[in-house]
Amino acid sequence: MQKNNLYKGSLSTIVLSLLKEQGKMYGYQITREVEKITSGQLKVTEGALYPTLHKLEAKGLLSVEMAKVNNRVRKYYYITEKGKKETANLLNEMKSFISNMEVLINPKLA
Amino acid sequence: MQKNNLYKGSLSTIVLSLLKEQGKMYGYQITREVEKITSGQLKVTEGALYPTLHKLEAKGLLSVEMAKVNNRVRKYYYITEKGKKETANLLNEMKSFISNMEVLINPKLA
Protein backbone atom coordinates (compact mmCIF):
# COMPACT_ATOMS: atom_id res chain seq x y z
CA MET A 1 0.00 0.00 0.00
CA GLN A 2 1.50 3.28 -1.10
CA LYS A 3 0.24 6.61 0.10
CA ASN A 4 -0.82 9.53 -2.03
CA ASN A 5 0.84 12.83 -1.62
CA LEU A 6 -2.02 15.00 -2.76
CA TYR A 7 -5.76 15.10 -2.89
CA LYS A 8 -6.67 15.58 -6.51
CA GLY A 9 -7.20 19.14 -7.54
CA SER A 10 -5.09 20.62 -4.82
CA LEU A 11 -1.86 21.09 -6.77
CA SER A 12 -3.01 24.07 -8.82
CA THR A 13 -4.23 25.73 -5.64
CA ILE A 14 -0.89 25.18 -3.93
CA VAL A 15 1.14 26.44 -6.88
CA LEU A 16 -0.96 29.55 -7.46
CA SER A 17 -1.12 30.37 -3.77
CA LEU A 18 2.66 30.02 -3.39
CA LEU A 19 3.39 32.21 -6.39
CA LYS A 20 0.89 34.79 -5.26
CA GLU A 21 2.62 35.06 -1.90
CA GLN A 22 6.24 34.51 -2.76
CA GLY A 23 6.60 36.11 -6.18
CA LYS A 24 8.38 34.32 -9.00
CA MET A 25 9.58 30.78 -8.52
CA TYR A 26 10.83 27.98 -10.74
CA GLY A 27 9.53 24.42 -10.80
CA TYR A 28 12.27 22.69 -8.91
CA GLN A 29 12.17 25.42 -6.29
CA ILE A 30 8.46 24.84 -5.77
CA THR A 31 9.04 21.16 -5.02
CA ARG A 32 11.68 22.13 -2.41
CA GLU A 33 9.58 24.88 -0.91
CA VAL A 34 6.49 22.73 -0.44
CA GLU A 35 8.59 20.05 1.22
CA LYS A 36 10.16 22.64 3.47
CA ILE A 37 6.90 24.36 4.47
CA THR A 38 5.24 21.06 5.32
CA SER A 39 8.31 19.71 7.14
CA GLY A 40 8.75 17.01 4.52
CA GLN A 41 5.21 15.70 4.91
CA LEU A 42 4.03 16.70 1.45
CA LYS A 43 6.03 15.99 -1.68
CA VAL A 44 5.07 17.49 -5.01
CA THR A 45 6.21 15.11 -7.70
CA GLU A 46 7.70 16.59 -10.84
CA GLY A 47 5.48 14.41 -12.97
CA ALA A 48 2.51 16.30 -11.54
CA LEU A 49 4.10 19.70 -11.20
CA TYR A 50 5.43 20.42 -14.68
CA PRO A 51 2.23 19.55 -16.54
CA THR A 52 0.35 21.70 -14.02
CA LEU A 53 2.65 24.68 -14.58
CA HIS A 54 2.20 24.33 -18.35
CA LYS A 55 -1.55 24.10 -17.96
CA LEU A 56 -1.72 27.18 -15.72
CA GLU A 57 0.45 29.09 -18.17
CA ALA A 58 -1.75 28.00 -21.09
CA LYS A 59 -4.76 29.31 -19.18
CA GLY A 60 -3.07 32.66 -18.70
CA LEU A 61 -2.91 32.32 -14.93
CA LEU A 62 0.90 32.24 -14.92
CA SER A 63 3.58 33.84 -17.06
CA VAL A 64 7.08 32.55 -17.56
CA GLU A 65 10.52 34.12 -17.79
CA MET A 66 13.66 32.23 -18.78
CA ALA A 67 16.88 32.68 -16.86
CA LYS A 68 20.31 31.12 -17.14
CA VAL A 69 22.01 30.46 -13.81
CA ASN A 70 25.30 28.53 -13.64
CA ASN A 71 24.87 27.49 -17.25
CA ARG A 72 21.58 25.83 -16.28
CA VAL A 73 18.23 27.00 -17.55
CA ARG A 74 15.58 28.02 -15.09
CA LYS A 75 11.98 28.87 -15.94
CA TYR A 76 10.65 31.40 -13.49
CA TYR A 77 6.88 31.48 -13.19
CA TYR A 78 4.94 34.40 -11.85
CA ILE A 79 1.25 34.99 -11.37
CA THR A 80 -0.85 37.18 -13.66
CA GLU A 81 -3.76 39.39 -12.69
CA LYS A 82 -6.11 36.75 -14.03
CA GLY A 83 -4.21 34.22 -11.94
CA LYS A 84 -4.72 36.26 -8.78
CA LYS A 85 -8.46 36.28 -9.29
CA GLU A 86 -8.53 32.55 -9.95
CA THR A 87 -6.38 31.95 -6.87
CA ALA A 88 -8.94 33.69 -4.71
CA ASN A 89 -11.63 31.41 -6.12
CA LEU A 90 -9.56 28.27 -5.59
CA LEU A 91 -8.71 29.30 -2.04
CA ASN A 92 -12.37 29.82 -1.27
CA GLU A 93 -13.19 26.41 -2.69
CA MET A 94 -10.42 24.82 -0.67
CA LYS A 95 -11.52 26.51 2.55
CA SER A 96 -15.08 25.47 1.89
CA PHE A 97 -13.96 21.89 1.25
CA ILE A 98 -11.96 21.89 4.49
CA SER A 99 -14.81 23.23 6.59
CA ASN A 100 -17.23 20.75 5.05
CA MET A 101 -14.83 17.90 5.74
CA GLU A 102 -14.40 19.07 9.29
CA VAL A 103 -18.09 18.98 10.14
CA LEU A 104 -18.40 15.64 8.40
CA ILE A 105 -15.56 13.89 10.17
CA ASN A 106 -15.93 15.61 13.51
CA PRO A 107 -19.08 14.41 15.25
CA LYS A 108 -18.90 17.19 17.80
CA LEU A 109 -19.31 19.86 15.13
CA ALA A 110 -22.25 18.20 13.40
CA MET B 1 -17.03 26.03 -15.88
CA GLN B 2 -18.61 23.43 -13.60
CA LYS B 3 -17.55 22.99 -10.04
CA ASN B 4 -16.58 19.76 -8.39
CA ASN B 5 -18.33 18.60 -5.30
CA LEU B 6 -15.50 16.53 -3.91
CA TYR B 7 -11.75 16.37 -3.81
CA LYS B 8 -10.80 12.97 -5.10
CA GLY B 9 -10.29 10.35 -2.47
CA SER B 10 -12.44 12.04 0.11
CA LEU B 11 -15.64 10.07 -0.46
CA SER B 12 -14.47 6.84 1.19
CA THR B 13 -13.35 8.87 4.19
CA ILE B 14 -16.72 10.59 4.45
CA VAL B 15 -18.70 7.36 4.12
CA LEU B 16 -16.64 5.39 6.60
CA SER B 17 -16.55 8.24 9.08
CA LEU B 18 -20.32 8.71 8.90
CA LEU B 19 -21.04 5.01 9.36
CA LYS B 20 -18.59 4.80 12.23
CA GLU B 21 -20.39 7.60 14.03
CA GLN B 22 -24.00 7.06 13.07
CA GLY B 23 -24.28 3.30 12.83
CA LYS B 24 -26.00 1.64 9.86
CA MET B 25 -27.15 3.75 6.96
CA TYR B 26 -28.34 3.14 3.41
CA GLY B 27 -27.01 4.79 0.30
CA TYR B 28 -29.75 7.26 -0.39
CA GLN B 29 -29.76 8.24 3.27
CA ILE B 30 -26.04 9.02 3.08
CA THR B 31 -26.57 11.43 0.19
CA ARG B 32 -29.29 13.25 2.22
CA GLU B 33 -27.26 13.26 5.41
CA VAL B 34 -24.14 14.75 3.81
CA GLU B 35 -26.25 17.45 2.20
CA LYS B 36 -27.90 18.17 5.53
CA ILE B 37 -24.69 18.26 7.58
CA THR B 38 -22.99 20.60 5.12
CA SER B 39 -26.07 22.80 4.75
CA GLY B 40 -26.42 21.81 1.13
CA GLN B 41 -22.89 22.81 0.23
CA LEU B 42 -21.65 19.31 -0.52
CA LYS B 43 -23.56 16.88 -2.69
CA VAL B 44 -22.56 13.24 -2.96
CA THR B 45 -23.62 12.00 -6.36
CA GLU B 46 -25.05 8.52 -6.57
CA GLY B 47 -22.73 7.71 -9.45
CA ALA B 48 -19.85 8.11 -7.04
CA LEU B 49 -21.48 6.75 -3.92
CA TYR B 50 -22.78 3.35 -4.99
CA PRO B 51 -19.52 2.15 -6.57
CA THR B 52 -17.72 3.37 -3.44
CA LEU B 53 -20.05 1.43 -1.14
CA HIS B 54 -19.52 -1.71 -3.23
CA LYS B 55 -15.77 -1.23 -3.16
CA LEU B 56 -15.68 -0.74 0.60
CA GLU B 57 -17.83 -3.82 1.06
CA ALA B 58 -15.56 -5.86 -1.23
CA LYS B 59 -12.59 -4.75 0.88
CA GLY B 60 -14.32 -5.95 4.02
CA LEU B 61 -14.56 -2.48 5.53
CA LEU B 62 -18.36 -2.47 5.38
CA SER B 63 -21.03 -5.15 5.69
CA VAL B 64 -24.49 -5.03 4.26
CA GLU B 65 -27.96 -6.00 5.45
CA MET B 66 -31.04 -5.99 3.27
CA ALA B 67 -34.33 -4.58 4.50
CA LYS B 68 -37.73 -4.12 2.94
CA VAL B 69 -39.49 -0.91 3.92
CA ASN B 70 -42.75 0.14 2.26
CA ASN B 71 -42.29 -2.53 -0.39
CA ARG B 72 -38.99 -0.86 -1.35
CA VAL B 73 -35.59 -2.49 -0.83
CA ARG B 74 -33.00 -0.77 1.29
CA LYS B 75 -29.40 -1.89 1.71
CA TYR B 76 -28.15 -0.92 5.11
CA TYR B 77 -24.39 -0.68 5.40
CA TYR B 78 -22.52 -0.87 8.66
CA ILE B 79 -18.85 -0.67 9.49
CA THR B 80 -16.71 -3.71 10.36
CA GLU B 81 -13.84 -3.86 12.82
CA LYS B 82 -11.43 -3.75 9.89
CA GLY B 83 -13.34 -0.73 8.64
CA LYS B 84 -12.92 1.07 11.95
CA LYS B 85 -9.16 0.68 11.80
CA GLU B 86 -9.04 1.86 8.21
CA THR B 87 -11.26 4.83 9.09
CA ALA B 88 -8.77 5.92 11.71
CA ASN B 89 -6.00 5.81 9.10
CA LEU B 90 -8.05 7.75 6.56
CA LEU B 91 -8.99 10.38 9.14
CA ASN B 92 -5.35 10.84 10.04
CA GLU B 93 -4.47 11.24 6.39
CA MET B 94 -7.26 13.76 5.92
CA LYS B 95 -6.26 15.75 8.97
CA SER B 96 -2.65 15.74 7.83
CA PHE B 97 -3.71 16.90 4.36
CA ILE B 98 -5.78 19.70 5.88
CA SER B 99 -3.00 20.94 8.14
CA ASN B 100 -0.51 20.82 5.27
CA MET B 101 -2.88 22.78 3.05
CA GLU B 102 -3.44 25.30 5.79
CA VAL B 103 0.24 26.15 6.19
CA LEU B 104 0.64 26.22 2.42
CA ILE B 105 -2.23 28.58 1.68
CA ASN B 106 -1.97 30.69 4.81
CA PRO B 107 1.19 32.85 4.63
CA LYS B 108 0.91 33.75 8.30
CA LEU B 109 1.36 30.13 9.35
CA ALA B 110 4.36 29.43 7.12
Place this chain on the structure above:
DNA sequence: TATAATACCTAAGCAAATTAGGTATGTCAT
Protein backbone atom coordinates in the same frame (compact mmCIF):
# COMPACT_ATOMS: atom_id res chain seq x y z
C1' DT C 1 34.64 8.64 -11.62
C1' DA C 2 30.53 7.78 -10.07
C1' DT C 3 26.91 9.53 -7.26
C1' DA C 4 23.91 13.10 -5.79
C1' DA C 5 21.85 17.44 -6.51
C1' DT C 6 19.99 20.64 -9.68
C1' DA C 7 16.66 21.54 -13.45
C1' DC C 8 13.88 20.60 -17.10
C1' DC C 9 10.63 17.21 -19.48
C1' DT C 10 7.01 13.34 -21.16
C1' DA C 11 4.15 9.13 -21.42
C1' DA C 12 1.58 5.19 -19.58
C1' DG C 13 -1.37 3.79 -16.23
C1' DC C 14 -4.72 4.25 -12.60
C1' DA C 15 -8.06 5.93 -9.25
C1' DA C 16 -11.89 8.45 -8.37
C1' DA C 17 -14.65 11.59 -9.53
C1' DT C 18 -18.57 13.62 -13.07
C1' DT C 19 -22.13 13.06 -16.26
C1' DA C 20 -25.77 10.77 -17.87
C1' DG C 21 -28.31 7.51 -18.26
C1' DG C 22 -31.47 3.23 -16.44
C1' DT C 23 -35.27 0.47 -13.32
C1' DA C 24 -38.97 0.45 -9.98
C1' DT C 25 -42.14 1.91 -6.18
C1' DG C 26 -44.73 5.34 -3.44
C1' DT C 27 -46.94 9.92 -2.86
C1' DC C 28 -49.42 13.90 -4.14
C1' DA C 29 -51.71 17.37 -6.81
C1' DT C 30 -54.62 18.32 -10.92
Place this chain on the structure above:
DNA sequence: ATGACATACCTAATTTGCTTAGGTATTATA
Protein backbone atom coordinates in the same frame (compact mmCIF):
# COMPACT_ATOMS: atom_id res chain seq x y z
C1' DA D 1 -55.76 8.39 -13.68
C1' DT D 2 -51.89 10.71 -14.90
C1' DG D 3 -47.93 13.23 -14.54
C1' DA D 4 -44.42 14.93 -11.51
C1' DC D 5 -41.51 14.32 -7.73
C1' DA D 6 -39.34 11.73 -3.99
C1' DT D 7 -37.43 7.45 -2.73
C1' DA D 8 -34.07 3.76 -3.67
C1' DC D 9 -31.19 1.05 -6.15
C1' DC D 10 -27.84 0.62 -10.19
C1' DT D 11 -24.14 1.00 -14.31
C1' DA D 12 -21.20 2.80 -18.14
C1' DA D 13 -18.61 6.29 -20.59
C1' DT D 14 -15.81 9.95 -19.95
C1' DT D 15 -12.69 13.19 -17.74
C1' DT D 16 -9.40 14.75 -14.53
C1' DG D 17 -5.37 14.74 -12.19
C1' DC D 18 -2.61 12.34 -9.88
C1' DT D 19 1.52 8.34 -9.53
C1' DT D 20 5.04 5.84 -11.50
C1' DA D 21 8.66 5.59 -14.27
C1' DG D 22 11.24 6.83 -17.23
C1' DG D 23 14.35 10.50 -20.08
C1' DT D 24 18.13 14.61 -20.91
C1' DA D 25 21.78 17.62 -19.28
C1' DT D 26 24.79 20.30 -16.08
C1' DT D 27 27.27 21.03 -11.66
C1' DA D 28 29.01 19.68 -7.19
C1' DT D 29 30.96 16.34 -4.16
C1' DA D 30 32.97 12.22 -2.25
